[in-house]
Amino acid sequence: MAEVRHRIQDGTGASAAARIAAERKDPHARRITALLIAPGTIWMILFLVVPMLMMVYVSFWTQKTFTIEPTLTLNSWIAFFSSETYFGALLRTIRIWLIVLASTFFLGYPTALFIGLFIKNKTIQTIVLVLCVVPFWTSFLIRVLAWRPMLGKEGAVNIVLQKIGLISQPIEVLLFTEFSVVIGMTQIYVVFMVGPIAFMLSRIDPSLIEAARDLGASTWRIFRTIIFPLSLPGVVVGAIFVSVMVLGEFATSAALSGRKVNLLGNIIVTQVGSLKWAFAAVVGVILTVVIAFIVAALLKIVDLKKEL
Amino acid sequence: MTAILEIRNVTKLYGNELALDGLSVGLQANEYISLLGPSGSGKSTLLRIIAGFEKPDAGDIFLEGKSVAGIPAHKRGIGFVSQSFALFPHMSVFDNVAFGLRHREEEPVRDEGEIARRVNDMLDLVGLVDLGDRRISQVSGGQKQRVALARTLVADPKIILLDEPLGALDANLRSRMRAELRRIRQQLGITFMHVTGNEQEALAMGDRVAVLDSGRLIQVADPDTVYNRPASARVARFLDCYNMFEGRCEDGNRFIAGDTSFPCLATQGAQAGPGFYCVRFDKIRVVPASEAPQPGEVGVRATFITSEYSGPSVMYFFEGQGNKVLEVEYHLSHRQPEEFSLGGEYALLWSPGDALVYA
Numbered sequence: 001m002a003e004v005r006h007r008i009q010d011g012t013g014a015s016a017a018a019r020i021a022a023e024r025k026d027p028h029a030r031r032i033t034a035l036l037i038a039p040g041t042i043w044m045i046l047f048l049v050v051p052m053l054m055m056v057y058v059s060f061w062t063q064k065t066f067t068i069e070p071t072l073t074l075n076s077w078i079a080f081f082s083s084e085t086y087f088g089a090l091l092r093t094i095r096i097w098l099i100v101l102a103s104t105f106f107l108g109y110p111t112a113l114f115i116g117l118f119i120k121n122k123t124i125q126t127i128v129l130v131l132c133v134v135p136f137w138t139s140f141l142i143r144v145l146a147w148r149p150m151l152g153k154e155g156a157v158n159i160v161l162q163k164i165g166l167i168s169q170p171i172e173v174l175l176f177t178e179f180s181v182v183i184g185m186t187q188i189y190v191v192f193m194v195g196p197i198a199f200m201l202s203r204i205d206p207s208l209i210e211a212a213r214d215l216g217a218s219t220w221r222i223f224r225t226i227i228f229p230l231s232l233p234g235v236v237v238g239a240i241f242v243s244v245m246v247l248g249e250f251a252t253s254a255a256l257s258g259r260k261v262n263l264l265g266n267i268i269v270t271q272v273g274s275l276k277w278a279f280a281a282v283v284g285v286i287l288t289v290v291i292a293f294i295v296a297a298l299l300k301i302v303d304l305k306k307e308l
Numbered sequence: 309m310t311a312i313l314e315i316r317n318v319t320k321l322y323g324n325e326l327a328l329d330g331l332s333v334g335l336q337a338n339e340y341i342s343l344l345g346p347s348g349s350g351k352s353t354l355l356r357i358i359a360g361f362e363k364p365d366a367g368d369i370f371l372e373g374k375s376v377a378g379i380p381a382h383k384r385g386i387g388f389v390s391q392s393f394a395l396f397p398h399m400s401v402f403d404n405v406a407f408g409l410r411h412r413e414e415e416p417v418r419d420e421g422e423i424a425r426r427v428n429d430m431l432d433l434v435g436l437v438d439l440g441d442r443r444i445s446q447v448s449g450g451q452k453q454r455v456a457l458a459r460t461l462v463a464d465p466k467i468i469l470l471d472e473p474l475g476a477l478d479a480n481l482r483s484r485m486r487a488e489l490r491r492i493r494q495q496l497g498i499t500f501m502h503v504t505g506n507e508q509e510a511l512a513m514g515d516r517v518a519v520l521d522s523g524r525l526i527q528v529a530d531p532d533t534v535y536n537r538p539a540s541a542r543v544a545r546f547l548d549c550y551n552m553f554e555g556r557c558e559d560g561n562r563f564i565a566g567d568t569s570f571p572c573l574a575t576q577g578a579q580a581g582p583g584f585y586c587v588r589f590d591k592i593r594v595v596p597a598s599e600a601p602q603p604g605e606v607g608v609r610a611t612f613i614t615s616e617y618s619g620p621s622v623m624y625f626f627e628g629q630g631n632k633v634l635e636v637e638y639h640l641s642h643r644q645p646e647e648f649s650l651g652g653e654y655a656l657l658w659s660p661g662d663a664l665v666y667a
Contacts, residue, residue, distance in 0.1 A: 210361060211394035215463065216382035216412025225411055229398045 059281035068277050076278045086267060093263045096181060097246045103186045104242050108193030116201025125202060132191045144255045147184050151175040176258035184252045189245055193238035200234030233302045240298050247291050312337040312499055313467055318367035320353055327353040329523035335499050340490060342502045342514030344546060350523040351503045355469050359388040387460035387468040391475055393452045395444045401455050402427055402440035408463045430458040433492060450481045467499045474509060486512055507547050511535055519543050541584035541666040550586040551634045557583055557667035566629050570606050576665040583667025589637035591662040597653035607657035610634050612648040624648065626656060
């Protein structure tokens with residue numbers, strides 16, 4: 001004991017002890033760290049970094065009718081930005097993304113508010129959240145295609161509206177329009193908004209709300225100043241989920257727009273289908289950049305590292 | 309003194325559990341009242357009813373003579389500081405304190421200059437004037453406590469309710485905050501009601517101490533009276549400074565506990581019947597069993613088990629009849645510590661007048 005105190009006092013003891021501990025622990029700890037991160041790193045390099053670099057590279061290749069040659073050219077890039085169809089698809093993708101983001105937020109937030117804040121029992125909370133995921137038990141395509149008999153000219157919505165006399169002629173714009181694409185996407189992706197927000201809301205200490213009320217704030221004020229800011233990380237996570245999935249979408253728009261609404265995802269599918277690899281790569285690069293920008297912007301809103 | 313808050317026959321049921329049982333008490337203006345009770349005694353319930361977070365099932369509360377039934381929490385002029393502090397984690401210390409002024413429904417303060425002045429005055433009062441810009445996660449437990457207090461005080465409440473305010477702090481900080489709370493209260497001249505399960509804290513803080521048990525107040529008095537003259541055996545038990553012998557009083561002049569008999573004095577006012585005979589830990593003298601007691605002294609025989617040194621005093625633990633643990637406290641400013649031998653027979657002696665008899 002006396003010896004330890006002496007060593008600590010003259011300062012050499014502590015540093016010596018630290019050095020010994022470091023020497024003893026380090027090689028072993030370092031080997032374990034390396035072992036643990038190796039599979040993930042190898043996977044990411046092989047299947048993310050290399051393909052991305054390939055995609056950028058291929059986007060500069062020369063496209064012949066059915067083949068591509070590794071002669072570098074800007075032709076595919078020029079074709080994309082000079083074509084009304086392709087550049088229009090980029091704008092349309094962004095527009096639909098914004099609409100779906102807004103609709104999933106405005107539908108999802110109240111739902112999450114109910115689940116996360118109004119259901120006090122944790123078990124019931126979990127059950128209700130699981131119920132939200134039930135539609136995922138059927139295939140993606142079935143969920144999308146199910147909207148056709150709902151929204152079609154002789155579909156359920158039109159029949160009901162005609163029966164109760166709200167309309168005399170069926171509404172035709174319900175299906176095979178941007179509207180039906182938005183409806184389909186909202187239904188599929190809203191749950192990705194609900195989950196993270198409900199999670200953040202359920203973590204809010206009820207005593208905070210009580211304190212705010214005791215300090216005289218109205219319910220709306222409490223929502224604006226306490227509840228919403230504290231749920232913001234959930235909103236951002238949800239928005240990232242929805243954005244990433246919507247921006248790369250092609251199946252919903254293919255199935256519910258009658259091929260009238262072409263998103264960047266649809267263009268990639270058709271270009272790959274006709275072996276236009278270089279052009280598909282251009283669209284792929286653009287899509288990746290757009291997604292990267294949006295995710296980066298969303299992450300600017302809150303510091304997720306601090307909040308979660 | 310005038311009663312600023314009057315609680316009359318307040319009853320609260322949770323299912324079939326009686327949390328408060330026709331409780332009545334008055335709070336004086338400009339006083340520090342501590343509410344002592346074990347967990348489950350209904351003390352938090354009482355606080356939440358006064359604050360307005362819960363409604364009583366029967367009875368009423370009068371604030372300055374007017375009933376507060378139906379008046380929501382924030383319009384009562386009563387501040388509430390919760391045990392967890394309930395600070396807003398996404399705001400700075402300053403914004404937490406300013407919250408009420410900025411966001412209250414009635415007469416919010418729009419002028420940022422006035423907000424800054426009032427918030428800074430309050431931060432100054434609680435000793436946090438330099439920490440206004442810190443985030444809540446960047447201040448310590450004791451500082452959080454002060455922020456919570458400042459946030460409530462800034463709205464000029466007439467009464468502050470503190471729910472186990474020192475429970476979340478470590479021992480060192482707790483004693484410092486005790487003095488701090490008393491200073492702040494005196495400076496503002498408002499009424500503090502402090503709920504605690506700790507008898508030391510209740511005695512140290514309160515101008516008056518109210519002892520709560522099973523939804524009823526069993527004593528309301530100044531700390532000295534509560535400590536020296538507990539109103540009943542139950543109060544004495546909460547104080548945790550009395551050796552209590554269970555038994556019965558016979559003829560009003562003898563108390564029989566097991567095989568032992570203690571004389572009762574007329575001044576102790578004991579009636580014949582079952583009850584408790586209580587002797588405070590620090591009123592007992594320990595001598596070897598062979599030594600004769602001084603004239604007039606009474607006592608019991610017991611075996612020494614162990615001792616516990618706590619600085620200003622030392623506690624000795626003995627085992628008496630029927631495995632009953634008896635405690636003796638020596639204040640070291642008055643008495644010398646003694647070495648007792650483990651397992652040795654001793655006589656614990658006291659003067660009959662020092663004992664309290666509840667029967």
